[in-house]
Each structure stands twice: as structure tokens, then as C-alpha cells.
Amino acid sequence: MAARKTVTALLLALVLVFGSLTGLQAATSIEIYVDGSKVVSDVAPVIENGTTLVPLRIISENFGARVNWNDATSAVTVNSAANDVKLVVGSKSATVNGANQTLSIAAKLINGRTFVPLRFVGESLGANVDYDAKTNRVNIKYFSDMAGTITIGGSTTIQPVAEAVAGILKGMNSGLSVTVVGGGSGNGVKGAASGEFNIGNASRDVKDSEMATYPDLISHKIGSDAIAVVVNPANPVKALTRQQVFDIFTGKIVNWNEVGGNNAPIFVQTREAGSGTLDGFNEKAIHAIDANGAIVASAIAHTSNGLVKEAVANGANTIGFISLAYVDSSVKAVSIDSIPATVEKAQSGEYAYVRPLNVLTKGRPNLLAAKFIDFYTTPKGIEAMEEEGYLPLQ
Amino acid sequence: MDTVKSVAAEQGLSRSRASKRSPIWPKRDIFWERLILSLTVLSAALIILIFVFILQEAWPVIRANGLSLVTTTGFDKQVYNAYYAPANAPVWNFGLLSLIAGTAATTCGALLVAVPAGVGTAIIISEIARGSLKRFLLSIIRLLAAIPSVIYGLVGLMVVVPFIRDNLLTVDIQIKYLQYFQLSGNSMLAGILVLSFMILPIITALSADAIRAVPLEYREASLALGVSKWRTITRVVVPAAKSGILAGTVLGTGRAIGEAIALSMVCGGNAVLPSLTHGFVFFLTPVLPLASAIVNKSEAISVPSIEAALFACGVVLLIMSSFLSVATKAVESAVRRRQGLD
Numbered sequence: 137m138a139a140r141k142t143v144t145a146l147l148l149a150l151v152l153v154f155g156s157l158t159g160l161q162a163a164t165s166i167e168i169y170v171d172g173s174k175v176v177s178d179v180a181p182v183i184e185n186g187t188t189l190v191p192l193r194i195i196s197e198n199f200g201a202r203v204n205w206n207d208a209t210s211a212v213t214v215n216s217a218a219n220d221v222k223l224v225v226g227s228k229s230a231t232v233n234g235a236n237q238t239l240s241i242a243a244k245l246i247n248g249r250t251f252v253p254l255r256f257v258g259e260s261l262g263a264n265v266d267y268d269a270k271t272n273r274v275n276i277k278y279f280s281d282m283a284g285t286i287t288i289g290g291s292t293t294i295q296p297v298a299e300a301v302a303g304i305l306k307g308m309n310s311g312l313s314v315t316v317v318g319g320g321s322g323n324g325v326k327g328a329a330s331g332e333f334n335i336g337n338a339s340r341d342v343k344d345s346e347m348a349t350y351p352d353l354i355s356h357k358i359g360s361d362a363i364a365v366v367v368n369p370a371n372p373v374k375a376l377t378r379q380q381v382f383d384i385f386t387g388k389i390v391n392w393n394e395v396g397g398n399n400a401p402i403f404v405q406t407r408e409a410g411s412g413t414l415d416g417f418n419e420k421a422i423h424a425i426d427a428n429g430a431i432v433a434s435a436i437a438h439t440s441n442g443l444v445k446e447a448v449a450n451g452a453n454t455i456g457f458i459s460l461a462y463v464d465s466s467v468k469a470v471s472i473d474s475i476p477a478t479v480e481k482a483q484s485g486e487y488a489y490v491r492p493l494n495v496l497t498k499g500r501p502n503l504l505a506a507k508f509i510d511f512y513t514t515p516k517g518i519e520a521m522e523e524e525g526y527l528p529l530q
Numbered sequence: 531m532d533t534v535k536s537v538a539a540e541q542g543l544s545r546s547r548a549s550k551r552s553p554i555w556p557k558r559d560i561f562w563e564r565l566i567l568s569l570t571v572l573s574a575a576l577i578i579l580i581f582v583f584i585l586q587e588a589w590p591v592i593r594a595n596g597l598s599l600v601t602t603t604g605f606d607k608q609v610y611n612a613y614y615a616p617a618n619a620p621v622w623n624f625g626l627l628s629l630i631a632g633t634a635a636t637t638c639g640a641l642l643v644a645v646p647a648g649v650g651t652a653i654i655i656s657e658i659a660r661g662s663l664k665r666f667l668l669s670i671i672r673l674l675a676a677i678p679s680v681i682y683g684l685v686g687l688m689v690v691v692p693f694i695r696d697n698l699l700t701v702d703i704q705i706k707y708l709q710y711f712q713l714s715g716n717s718m719l720a721g722i723l724v725l726s727f728m729i730l731p732i733i734t735a736l737s738a739d740a741i742r743a744v745p746l747e748y749r750e751a752s753l754a755l756g757v758s759k760w761r762t763i764t765r766v767v768v769p770a771a772k773s774g775i776l777a778g779t780v781l782g783t784g785r786a787i788g789e790a791i792a793l794s795m796v797c798g799g800n801a802v803l804p805s806l807t808h809g810f811v812f813f814l815t816p817v818l819p820l821a822s823a824i825v826n827k828s829e830a831i832s833v834p835s836i837e838a839a840l841f842a843c844g845v846v847l848l849i850m851s852s853f854l855s856v857a858t859k860a861v862e863s864a865v866r867r868r869q870g871l872d
Contacts, residue, residue: 409836410830433607435712
């Protein structure tokens with residue numbers, strides 16, 4: 137009897153010892169929820185010594201952060217709008233915003249996929265990571281943990297998508313208030329640099345002269361936008377070549393019958409200086425053909441995409457250029473060199489007039505504004521952009 | 531002197547005022563008088579400070595251009611060049627002549643339409659309408675004076691501009707003038723019409739009040755002398771009310787000069803100097819008034835030279851308004867002198 141007890145005890149002890157030696161790499165039933173929705177991953181998360189490791193893609197998708205893997209140094213970098221995290225596979229020392237930190241468990245490569253410690257990376261990015269042992273669930277709050285006020289302003293091109301994202305985030309956070317105004321890309325740059333806007337919108341790249349005046353301005357690209365050349369729906373002209381667009385807007389072609397339309401004067405509509413749409417059009421449609429070209433002096437300048445669209449919709453012989461996202465049934469977008477102005481053709485690079493969409497902050501933004509910026513690169517943010525007619529980052 | 535002072539001391543009145551020259555005022559009245567005086571001085575100081583601030587912001591452009599600021603044209607091109615100039619070679623050349631011409635043309639045109647119409651309406655309301663009709667018309671006029679300018683702008687955009695485009699323009703005229711500017715209905719004429727609607731209620735309301743304030747004795751005396759009703763109105767009543775009518779006109783002009791949003795929507799927005807050599811098309815030329823220029827170009831305000839140029843537009847506007855006030859005073863005193871301080 138005593139011998140049987142001893143053997144059983146010894147066997148149990150052996151099993152337990154061997155069990156612990158292999159490490160707790162259990163196939164896990166842990167669930168991860170980010171902002172209330174369950175994270176579905178093609179490869180399951182892994183638990184090691186009580187620390188959950190997730191594939192890197194979970195970080196980029198759910199936090200809207202940029203992730204980079206360097207093969208040569210085995211380094212992983214995660215950049216959100218406000219924070220930078222750097223890990224090295226197999227090493228327990230990591231860097232968060234330049235400061236060294238020690239990990240309990242290092243990042244590792246499993247089957248060629250990079251796995252990073254979830255709590256460490258999440259908290260370094262500013263998220264709220266909470267483990268509920270009873271339900272074996274990790275609850276992360278990032279975009280649903282926003283409270284305060286964000287003021288956004290600048291480009292009228294970015295305005296609709298900023299408002300759409302503001303609507304989504306306000307729905308997730310009752311304590312969040314977001315104000316979105318227009319004013320043009322020029323004002324977006326100036327407002328971001330002066331601190332008037334937490335986030336400035338610009339539908340163009342920041343100019344060198346502006347970088348010189350505002351050295352601590354940081355630009356985050358959130359996507360791109362195509363510029364459509366529009367005419368009145370009653371106008372028989374449906375297609376133009378790049379040369380014809382150049383000639384019309386610089387005043388060389390003055391009558392619609394020269395491009396296949398009626399005998400009528402061509403009334404050119406443009407934007408006031410300071411518009412990112414104008415800068416994009418100048419760069420792609422005018423200066424690409426002749427660096428010294430300029431839009432004709434008699435063109436009527438408007439202060440927003442909406443007003444150009446209205447002028448073209450109400451004027452029988454008008455032609456203008458607007459952001460592709462503003463095109464609707466009240467105007468007709470002509471095809472350029474036989475390529476129609478559609479989102480597909482813009483994404484593929486075939487459509488000629490495409491420009492960047494940037495959001496600007498003074499230095500690294502605070503966590504609240506940073507989360508807003510990060511949202512643009514999450515799947516929901518990308519969906520909002522595409523719904524408005526913009527092109528998300530590839 | 532001593533008796534006065536002791537009397538003052540007895541009655542608790544301010545000593546400083548107790549002298550042979552000035553009467554003795556109670557302390558409380560002196561307090562209110564000084565309070566109102568200080569508020570007046572404060573208001574005047576604020577206005578002067580505003581003027582000084584705007585002048586200071588506009589000074590770089592004024593200094594760089596001198597008198598050519600008000601004698602050269604081409605504002606649109608200058609703003610464009612200034613915006614795209616590299617940071618180390620800023621552009622400071624600006625010429626506001628076309629803008630000044632735009633403001634002057636729209637304001638004078640509006641006055642030419644609104645003053646006769648306004649005074650005429652005021653005469654009808656005060657002299658010819660009776661009882662409830664008079665009250666009704668007066669309240670309508672006062673209501674119209676309170677409508678925000680942007681509503682007039684919208685009405686102009688939806689009604690006046692298409693009207694001009696469809697009835698006064700033909701394709702041939704449009705093609706012929708395309709080399710200079712676009713004739714699309716947005717024009718000086720649209721601006722004049724919209725402005726007239728805007729300043730008509732002010733002129734009418736103040737003129738009606740001035741005419742009603744003329745004492746009944748004037749009318750009675752004139753009628754008793756056998757002068758007909760119409761001549762009484764034109765030769766006796768209206769001249770007697772002229773200072774009130776002038777006040778209404780000045781207020782209307784002030785509103786017309788400063789109107790930015792409504793004119794921005796209907797005037798065309800191109801800084802063109804209208805030319806009489808174009809004949810009738812002079813009125814159909816698109817123009818850019820000073821205040822509208824500030825609104826339209828404000829997107830480019832991130833460039834310091836453009837910011838200073840827009841402040842210079844503000845300076846010119848302030849000078850025009852001040853000139854208007856001074857001229858009004860001069861005209862009024864000249865007329866008074868001629869009529870023998872009547």
C-alpha cells in the first residue's frame with residue numbers, strides 16, 4: 137500500500153516536472169478583445185510564462201500603427217502617431233520612445249511570423265490593457281478610451297473624411313468632442329504650427345519654405361486623392377487629353393468647339409492660392425507639361441471644392457477641377473487620355489492626377505490627437521476613407 | 531468764496547466744484563458724469579488702437595509700395611506670385627487700384643439707386659400712407675434692415691445673377707470679352723443691385739423718421755400759404771429733414787463699403803479694373819471689392835506679405851469710411867452755412 141502510494145506520487149511528480157520543462161506553450165483558449173470587438177487572427181496568440189504574444193499584424197491592424205521588420209537586425213519597430221517602440225527578436229531589452237526598458241519575455245519568431253508581447257507593446261502605445269482571469273480574456277481599450285476635445289482644420293478635401301472619422305470615434309466615446317473646420321490646406325499648415333488646430337489637414341505635401349518657417353511640424357500621410365476635371369452635365373464633351381486640359385486651363389483654347397463641344401466660351405474655374413487641390417492640379421496638370429505654365433488670369437477663383445462644384449453645376453460652359461470625392465451627379469468628370477476618373481484607376485496609378493493627403497501636428501501629438509490620426513489607418517478608418525471616395529494608403 | 535465753500539461743506543457737496551465760476555453739483559452726479567466720460571474716452575481709445583494695430587500690420591506693404599499701392603492694378607496675380615514665392619525672396623508688390631475701383635463702383639452705384647428710391651419710399655410712408663398701412667410699411671422696412679447680409683447674397687446668387695446672365699448677355703459678347711474676363715452674370719451690376727436692396731431699408735427707415743420729425747407747423751404754414759401738397763413735401767418738408775436723410779445715407783454707405791460676404795458671392799471675385807471703353811459691358815464686368823478681397827484671399831494668409839497686403843486693404847477701407855464721415859460733416863456744415871444756420 138505504501139509502495140503504491142509512493143510510486144503514484146513519483147509518477148505524478150515526474151509528469152509535472154516534464155510538463156513544466158516543456159514550457160507553458162499551451163494551445164491557448166485566450167481571447168483578445170480590442171475596443172469591444174474580438175480580434176480574429178489567422179495564427180493564434182501564444183502564451184509563454186503568463187505573457188501573451190501576438191502576431192505583429194494584430195498590432196498594426198488594431199492600433200493603426202506602422203510596423204516594420206528588419207531582416208538583417210531582427211528588429212521590430214512599431215510607430216504610432218505618438219509613440220515609437222523597438223524590439224529585437226530574442227532580446228529582452230526594448231526601447232520605448234528612446235528610453236530602454238526590460239521585458240519579461242522577448243519577441244520571437246514562430247513559423248516565420250513575428251510575435252510580440254501584447255501587454256508591453258499595447259501599454260507602450262498608450263492603450264489600456266486588462267486581463268480578466270475568470271473569462272481568460274484580454275480587454276484592450278485604445279480608440280474607446282478617448283476623452284477631451286480635438287480641434288481639426290485645414291483642407292476642405294480632407295474635411296469630409298475627418299468628419300466621418302470624428303463621427304465614428306464620438307460614437308465610441310461619450311466624453312469626446314471633435315471640431316472639424318475647413319479653411320484650406322494653407323490654413324491647415326499654419327493652424328497646426330501655431331497650435332490653433334490639434335491636427336491640421338493638408339491635401340498636399342508641406343512645402344520646403346513652410347518646413348523652414350515651422351521646423352517642428354510633423355506630417356503623417358493618411359492616403360491620397362485624385363483630382364477630377366469636371367464640366368457641366370449638359371456639356372457634350374466627355375473626354376480630354378492632358379494637353380487639352382493644359383491648353384484650356386492656361387487660356388490657349390477658349391472655345392468649346394475646339395475640343396468637340398458647342399460654339400461657346402470656356403469659363404475656367406479655379407481655386408484661390410492656399411488650396412491644396414490647386415497645388416496638386418498645378419503640379420500634375422500644368423507644370424508637368426510646362427514648368428512655367430500658369431492658369432489663365434480670367435479664371436474665377438473659389439475658396440473651396442464645394443463652391444467650384446456648384447459653379448460648374450450651375451454654369452453651362454464652365455470647367456473646373458475638384459477632389460474626386462466631391463464628384464456627384466451634379467457634375468460630369470471627363471476622362472483624361474481615355475482613363476476615366478474612378479477610384480480604381482487612381483489606385484492603379486493609371487489616372488494622371490493623384491495627390492497625397494496629410495495630417496499635420498506640432499511635434500509629436502498628444503495621445504488623444506494621436507489616436508485620431510492612428511484611426512485613419514485601421515480597417516474601419518480605411519473603410520470611411522473609401523466610402524468618401526478617397527484612396528487609403530497601400 | 532468762503533461763504534460758498536462753507537455752504538458747500540454744510541451740504542456735503544464736493545468742495546472742488548465750489549467756486550465762483552461753476553455751479554455746485556452733488557457728488558453723485560459728478561461721479562456719473564466722470565464715469566460716462568471715462569467710458570467715452572475708453573471707446574475712443576479702442577477705436578484709435580484698432581486703427582493703429584491695423585496700420586502697424588499693414589506697414590511693411592505700405593512702406594514697400596508707397597503711393598503705388600493705390601495706383602497699380604493686378605492684385606490677383608500679385609497674390610498668386612506672393613504665395614508661390616520662395617521663403618528667401620518674398621514678394622511685396624501689391625496694387626489695390628482695381629479693388630478700390632470695385633468698392634467705389636458698387637457703393638456709388640448702389641447709392642444712386644437706393645437714395646432716390648429710399649427717400650421716395652420714406653415720403654410715401656410718412657406723408658401719403660395712412661394709419662395701419664403706414665404702420666405696416668414701417669415695420670416691414672425695419673424688418674428688412676435687420677436681415678443678415680448673407681441672405682441677400684444668396685438671393686443675389688439665385689435670382690439676380692441668373693437674370694443678368696440670361697437676359698443681358700449673349701454668347702457672342704461672352705466670347706468677345708473672354709480675353710479680358712468672364713462674363714457669367716457675376717458682375718458689378720449684380721453687386722450694385724444686391725447692395726441697393728441691402729441699404730434701401732436703412733435709408734428708408736431713417737429718412738422716414740426724419741420726415742416724421744419735421745414739425746407739423748412747417749406743413750401747416752406751407753399749406754396755408756397756398757402751396758400744393760407735393761410742393762410742400764419737396765420744397766419744405768424734405769429739406770427740413772435733410773440732416774436725418776443724410777444720416778441714413780451715411781449709415782447705408784458705411785454698410786455698403788464694408789459688405790464682404792454678399793458681394794463675394796455675386797461680384798465675380800476677379801480684381802478687374804472696369805473700363806468705360808467697353809461701353810455697356812462696363813456694368814457687366816466682374817469686380818472684386820476691398821472687403822470681398824479680404825474674405826476671398828484669406829486662405830493665403832499664411833504668407834506674411836499677403837497677410838500685410840490684406841491688412842492694407844483694411845487700412846484703405848478704414849480711410850474710406852473715415853473720409854466719408856468727415857466729408858458728411860463738411861457737406862452738412864456747408865449746407866447749413868448757406869441756409870443761414872437754419
